[in-house]
Amino acid sequence: MDDTEDSRESVKLIEHFDLFSQQDLVGIMLIQGGKVVHANRMIAESLDMAVENIIGADIENFLKYIRSDQRGFVREQIRKKESGEEDDVISRYIFESKTPRGKTIWVELYSRTVEYRGSTADLVVMLDITDRKQAEDALRASEE
Numbered sequence: 001m002d003d004t005e006d007s008r009e010s011v012k013l014i015e016h017f018d019l020f021s022q023q024d025l026v027g028i029m030l031i032q033g034g035k036v037v038h039a040n041r042m043i044a045e046s047l048d049m050a051v052e053n054i055i056g057a058d059i060e061n062f063l064k065y066i067r068s069d070q071r072g073f074v075r076e077q078i079r080k081k082e083s084g085e086e087d088d089v090i091s092r093y094i095f096e097s098k099t100p101r102g103k104t105i106w107v108e109l110y111s112r113t114v115e116y117r118g119s120t121a122d123l124v125v126m127l128d129i130t131d132r133k134q135a136e137d138a139l140r141a142s143e144e
Contacts, residue, residue, distance in 0.1 A: 025042070026042055026125050026126065026127055027039075027040060027042040027043035027045075027046050027124075027125065027126035027127070027128070028040045028042070028043060028123075028124065028125055028126070029043050029054070029123075029124040029126065030114075030116060030121050030122070030123055030124070031059055031078055031081075031082060031121060031122040031124065032082065032116060032117075032119060032120075032121035032122070033082070033119070034058055034059055034060075034082070035056060035057065035058055035059065036054050036055055036056065036057050036059065036062075037055065037056075037116070037121070038055065039051055039054040039055050042126075043126055045128075046105060046107070046126060046128040047062070047099055047100070047105075048099035048100065048101050048103060049099070049100060059078060063075050063078075065097045065098045065099065065100065066095055066096070066097045067095065067096040067097065070095040070096065073093070073095075074093075074095060074109075077089065077090055077093070077111065078111075078122050080113075081111055081112060081113045081120075081121075081122035082113075082120060082121060082122050083120065084113050084120040085113075089112075089113075091110060091111060091112055092108070092109070092110050093108075093109055094106065094107065094108050094109070094129070095107055095109070104130070105128055105130045106128070106129045106130045106132075106133040107126055107127070107128060107129065108126070108127040108129045109124060109125070109126050109127075110124070110125040110126075111123060111124040111125070
């Protein structure tokens with residue numbers, strides 16, 4: 001495959017990615033160079049923010065809302081995936097966070113290293129599991 005074919009294939013993949021991510025089935029975010037380069041409406045809804053305030057933002061703007069005892073772990077996982085490391089990379093984890101407006105949310109996050117526009121990036125699929133965690137807590141409380 002020559003450079004022209006590679007370029008066309010890359011454009012096709014980006015178009016497919018954009019189509020898939022805008023279906024609002026799950027939250028999708030792409031982190032590259034410490035910044036959010038893509039985010040869909042479901043991510044914005046979960047974070048209680050506008051998409052335009054997420055895209056281009058430094059990832060540290062979001063990490064500060066993660067519960068302090070979990071923040072370092074999440075930060076390190078993002079760093080490893082952005083740099084393409086393979087050692088001790090966790091692809092699925094759950095953490096507690098706040099939205100910028102102070103609402104507590106629980107997040108189940110799936111992520112992996114991908115190649116995006118010629119560089120490694122962290123592709124993130126996020127599920128807001130707050131309702132599930134609250135139901136589990138209520139069930140545990142009723143059993144005590």
